[in-house]
Amino acid sequence: MRDVSIIGVGQTEVAEHWxxxxxxxxxEAIASARKDAGIDRVDALFVGNMLSGELAGQENVATLxxxxxxxxxxxxxxxxxxxxxxxxxxxxxxxxxxxxxxxYVLAVGVEKMTDFLTDGVTxxxxxxxxxxxxxxxxxxxxxxxxxxxxxxMHEHRARHEDFAPFSVxxxxxxALNPLAMYRQPITVEDFMRSPIVADPxxxxxxxxxGDGAAALLVCPATEARRARRPxxxxxxxxxxxxxxxxxxxxxxxxxxxxxDSARLACAQAKVKPQDIDLFELHxxxxxxxxxxxxxxxxxxxxSALKLAAEGRIGLEGDIPICTFGGLKxxxxxxxxSGAYQLxxxxxxxxxxxxxxxxxxAAIGMAQSVGGSGSVxxxxxxxx
Amino acid sequence: MRDVSIIGVGQTEVAEHWxxxxxxxxxEAIASARKDAGIDRVDALFVGNMLSGELAGQENVATLxxxxxxxxxxxxxxxxxxxxxxxxxxxxxxxxxxxxxxxYVLAVGVEKMTDFLTDGVTxxxxxxxxxxxxxxxxxxxxxxxxxxxxxxMHEHRARHEDFAPFSVxxxxxxALNPLAMYRQPITVEDFMRSPIVADPxxxxxxxxxGDGAAALLVCPATEARRARRPxxxxxxxxxxxxxxxxxxxxxxxxxxxxxDSARLACAQAKVKPQDIDLFELHxxxxxxxxxxxxxxxxxxxxSALKLAAEGRIGLEGDIPICTFGGLKxxxxxxxxSGAYQLxxxxxxxxxxxxxxxxxxAAIGMAQSVGGSGSVxxxxxxxx
Numbered sequence: 201m202r203d204v205s206i207i208g209v210g211q212t213e214v215a216e217h218w219x220x221x222x223x224x225x226x227x228e229a230i231a232s233a234r235k236d237a238g239i240d241r242v243d244a245l246f247v248g249n250m251l252s253g254e255l256a257g258q259e260n261v262a263t264l265x266x267x268x269x270x271x272x273x274x275x276x277x278x279x280x281x282x283x284x285x286x287x288x289x290x291x292x293x294x295x296x297x298x299x300x301x302x303x304y305v306l307a308v309g310v311e312k313m314t315d316f317l318t319d320g321v322t323x324x325x326x327x328x329x330x331x332x333x334x335x336x337x338x339x340x341x342x343x344x345x346x347x348x349x350x351x352x353m354h355e356h357r358a359r360h361e362d363f364a365p366f367s368v369x370x371x372x373x374x375a376l377n378p379l380a381m382y383r384q385p386i387t388v389e390d391f392m393r394s395p396i397v398a399d400p401x402x403x404x405x406x407x408x409x410g411d412g413a414a415a416l417l418v419c420p421a422t423e424a425r426r427a428r429r430p431x432x433x434x435x436x437x438x439x440x441x442x443x444x445x446x447x448x449x450x451x452x453x454x455x456x457x458x459x460d461s462a463r464l465a466c467a468q469a470k471v472k473p474q475d476i477d478l479f480e481l482h483x484x485x486x487x488x489x490x491x492x493x494x495x496x497x498x499x500x501x502x503s504a505l506k507l508a509a510e511g512r513i514g515l516e517g518d519i520p521i522c523t524f525g526g527l528k529x530x531x532x533x534x535x536x537s538g539a540y541q542l543x544x545x546x547x548x549x550x551x552x553x554x555x556x557x558x559x560x561a562a563i564g565m566a567q568s569v570g571g572s573g574s575v576x577x578x579x580x581x582x583x
Numbered sequence: 584m585r586d587v588s589i590i591g592v593g594q595t596e597v598a599e600h601w602x603x604x605x606x607x608x609x610x611e612a613i614a615s616a617r618k619d620a621g622i623d624r625v626d627a628l629f630v631g632n633m634l635s636g637e638l639a640g641q642e643n644v645a646t647l648x649x650x651x652x653x654x655x656x657x658x659x660x661x662x663x664x665x666x667x668x669x670x671x672x673x674x675x676x677x678x679x680x681x682x683x684x685x686x687y688v689l690a691v692g693v694e695k696m697t698d699f700l701t702d703g704v705t706x707x708x709x710x711x712x713x714x715x716x717x718x719x720x721x722x723x724x725x726x727x728x729x730x731x732x733x734x735x736m737h738e739h740r741a742r743h744e745d746f747a748p749f750s751v752x753x754x755x756x757x758a759l760n761p762l763a764m765y766r767q768p769i770t771v772e773d774f775m776r777s778p779i780v781a782d783p784x785x786x787x788x789x790x791x792x793g794d795g796a797a798a799l800l801v802c803p804a805t806e807a808r809r810a811r812r813p814x815x816x817x818x819x820x821x822x823x824x825x826x827x828x829x830x831x832x833x834x835x836x837x838x839x840x841x842x843d844s845a846r847l848a849c850a851q852a853k854v855k856p857q858d859i860d861l862f863e864l865h866x867x868x869x870x871x872x873x874x875x876x877x878x879x880x881x882x883x884x885x886s887a888l889k890l891a892a893e894g895r896i897g898l899e900g901d902i903p904i905c906t907f908g909g910l911k912x913x914x915x916x917x918x919x920s921g922a923y924q925l926x927x928x929x930x931x932x933x934x935x936x937x938x939x940x941x942x943x944a945a946i947g948m949a950q951s952v953g954g955s956g957s958v959x960x961x962x963x964x965x966x
Contacts, residue, residue, distance in 0.1 A: 201682050201683035201684065202682075221715070223715075244822075250642055251636075251642070253634075253636050253637050253710050254636050254637060254642075256714055257706075257709075257710055257714045257718060257719075258710060258713075258714035258715075259633055259634070259637075259663060259665055259710040259711055260663075260664065260665040260710070260711045260712075260827065260953055260954050260957060260958065261663070262663075262664065262824075262958070263664070263665070263824050263825075263827050263953065263954060263957045263958045264713070264827050266824045267824065267825075267826050267827045267828075267831065267957070271824075272824045272825055272826060272840075273823045273824055273825060273839060273840060273843045274823070274824060275821070275822035275823060275824070276664075276822070276824045276958065277662055277663070277664050277671050277674070277675070277822065278662070278663040278664065279660055279661070279662060279663075280642060280643075280644070280645075280660070280661040280662075280663055281643065281645065281646070281659075281660050281661065282642055282643040282646070288660050291660070292660070292675065292678075295675075295678045295679050295682045295684055296678050296682075298682040298683070298684060299584055299585075299678045299679075299681040299682035299683075300584035300681070300682075301584065301678055301681060301820075323640075326640075327636050327640055327641060327642040327643070328642055328643045329643075330641075330647070331639055331640045331641035332604070332606075332641075335640060336640075437684075438658070439627075439658035439659070439660065440656045440657070440658060441645075441646050441649045441650065441654075441655045441656055441657060441658070441659045442646075442650075442655055442656060443650050443655060444643065444646050444647050444650045445650075448650065456656060457655075457656060460656045570643055570646065571643050571646060574643060574646045574650070575643065575645070575646045575659065575660075
C-alpha cells in the first residue's frame with residue numbers, strides 16, 4: 201500500500217451563489233487546487249455530492265464535473281455517504297492512489313443548495329435518515345438531532361446554554377475566514393435568544409446550508425515533493441458504519457461509527473487523541489460536536505460540554521475544533537463540507553491558516569459524519 | 584498493486600418486485616454471494632445505485648444496505664455513475680482490495696424502480712443526461728438514443744430491421760435464464776411490429792426497467808483458493824469519461840469513453856478483442872450494442888449490424904453478447920445492471936452458465952455505460 205499525500209487544495213467561498221451552478225463551483229475549486237499544487241497532471245476524479253439528483257435533476261455528477269473542468273477522458277466517479285460525501289471522496293481518491301491504479305487524483309466535494317426552497321432542502325436532507333422508519337414519519341434531520349440533544353441534556357443534567365460555547369467558538373473562528381458564510385461573532389446571549397428549530401435545537405445550534413466546492417489533489421508520497429507547496433501526508437484513513445435508524449442502537453448517545461472510524465484512522469497513523477493538534481469535526485448541530493468529541497476519546501462520556509466551557513476547543517486550547525468556523529460558521533454545503541474540513545486541516549498543517557492558525561499544528565484529524573452518526577469517515581493528516 | 588479475484592456471486596430475479604424493498608433485494612443478493620463463496624468475512628461494502636434518492640427518498644444507501652445485511656460496522660460507500668453504477672461498485676471494491684486497505688470486499692448493485700409511475704422513472708433516468716443542456720429541453724433517454732440511431736441509419740444506410748438481431752439474440756438468451764424478466768423469445772416480425780417509443784426506437788429496441796440486486800465478493804488473488812467455487816480473476820479494470828452532453832462531441836457515433844475504458848482494461852489484462860470469449864455489453868438500446876461493439880474493436884465502424892446479421896453475437900458465435908439476456912432480456916434495474924453483467928460473466932467463466940454456457944469461455948469482458956456514452960467502466964475477467 202503506497203503512502204499518499206495531499207499536494208494541492210482549493211475552495212470556493214461558501215455562500216448563496218445565486219448566479220453560479222454546481223459546475224461553476226466545482227471548476228473553480230479544481231482550478232484552485234491544481235494551481236496550488238503547480239502540477240497539471242490528473243489521472244482520476246472522485247466527486248463527493250449528496251443532493252444534486254434531488255435538487256438539480258442531475259445524477260452522473262462526476263462526469264459532469266470532469267467534463268466542465270476539461271478533464272475528460274479520465275476516470276470519474278461520484279461517491280455518496282450523505283453529509284459525509286466530501287470525506288468519502290478523499291477516501292476513494294486515497295484508495296485509488298494507494299492501490300497504484302492512479303498517481304494524481306482529485307477529490308472534490310460540491311453541493312448547490314440555494315436554488316431551492318427551504319422546504320425542499322429540509323425534505324432532501326432527510327434522505328440521509330431511514331426513509332422507511334424515520335423520514336416517512338416526519339422526522340427531519342433537526343428533529344433527529346433534537347431527540348439526541350434532549351436525551352443528552354436529560355442524562356447529563358445539562359442546560360441548553362451549556363451548548364453555546366460550540367456555536368460561539370465556530371462563529372469566532374469563522375470571522376477569521378474570508379470564505380466563510382457566517383462571519384459575524386456571536387455571544388452566549390445571542391445563542392440563547394435564537395429561535396427554536398426543533399426543541400431544544402435552535403438556529404444557532406444548527407449549521408446553515410450553503411453552496412460551495414472544495415478540492416484536494418493527492419499523489420504518492422514519494423512524488424509529493426514535486427509540488428509547489430509543502431505536502432501533507434494522509435497517515436490514516438477509515439470509514440465505519442452504524443445502524444441507519446437511531447432506533448436500532450442500544451445507546452443513541454454512543455456514536456459507534458464515529459468512534460470506530462477515529463480508532464481505525466488513529467491506529468493506522470499510530471497516533472493517540474492526545475497527539476492531535478486540531479480536530480475538524482462535523483458540527484452540523486452542537487450536539488454532534490459533543491457526541492463526536494466523546495466518541496473519539498477527546499472527552500469522557502458526559503464531559504464534552506465542560507471541555508468547551510473551559511475554552512479548550514478554541515484556537516489556543518488543547519483541542520481546537522472548527523478552526524475555520526466549522527460547518528456552523530463556514531456554512532454547510534452538505535456533500536462538500538467533508539472536503540472543506542480536509543482542505544482546512546491541510547492549510548493548518550502547512551502553516552497557512554492566517555489569523556486562524558493553530559500554533560505548531562503537526563497532526564490534524566478531519567471527520568465527516570453522514571446521517572445521525574450512521575456513517576463516519578476520519579482522516580489523519582500530518583506534516 | 585495486488586491481484587484481485589471474484590470468489591462469490593449472487594443475484595436476485597429481475598422482476599417487478601411489488602412486495603419487496605431495495606433492502607430486501609440487496610440482502611438476498613449479498614447472502615447469496617457470501618454463501619456461494621463459502622466465506623463469512625466481509626471488510627467493506629461498495630453499493631452501486633443510481634435512483635434511490637429520487638425514487639424512494641433514500642440516500643445514504645450504502646449504510647442502509649450494510650445495516651440491513653448485518654454488516655455494520657464495516658466501511659460502506661455508495662458509488663454512482665448513472666447506469667454504470669453497478670460496474671463502478673466493482674471498480675471501487677477492486678481498488679480497495681488492490682490497495683491493501685481491505686481483503687474481503689462486497690460490490691453490490693441494486694435498484695428498485697417499479698413502485699413508481701413510468702413518467703417518474705422516465706424523468707429520473709434523464710438525470711443521467713445533462714440537466715441544463717439536454718433534459719431541461721425535454722430530451723428523455725430514449726430520445727437521446729433515437730438521435731444516435733437515426734444518425735447511424737443515415738450514415739450507414741441501415742434499415743430499422745437491421746437492428747432486430749440484437750433484440751432477438753437477447754430474448755433468445757433470456758429464455759435460458761430463470762432470473763430474467765423477459766423470457767419469451769421474439770422474432771424479427773415481432774420486433775418490426777413493436778410500437779415506437781422515440782422514432783426510430785421501438786419498445787423491442789429498449790431494455791425495460793425492473794427491480795433487482797446482484798453482488799460480488801472479491802479478495803486478493805492469493806487468498807482466492809479458500810473459496811468454495813473456482814475464483815475468477817479481475818485482470819483488467821478501467822473507467823473513462825466523455826462529454827456529458829451529446830452536443831459536445833466531434834462525432835456522436837464514436838463512443839470514446841467506451842473505447843478508452845475497453846482499451847485500458849485490455850491493456851492491463853494483456854488481451855486483445857479477438858482473445859475475448861464473451862462480451863456482456865450495455866444494451867440499454869440496440870444502438871448502444873452497435874456503438875459499443877464498434878468502439879471496442881469487435882467490428883469496424885458501420886459494420887456491427889453485419890456482425891449481428893451473420894449470427895456472430897449468438898452463444899455459438901465468435902463474440903457472444905448478452906449471454907443471459909443482456910439488459911434487454913434480463914431487464915434493466917439501472918444501478919444494478921452492471922453488477923448483473925459481472926455476475927453473469929463470472930458464471931460463464933466458471934462454466935456454470937447452464938444452457939446459456941459459452942463453450943470454453945476463459946476470458947470475458949463486462950462493460951457498463953452511463954449516460955449517452957458519457958462514462959464507461961470495463962472489466963476483463965479470466966479463469
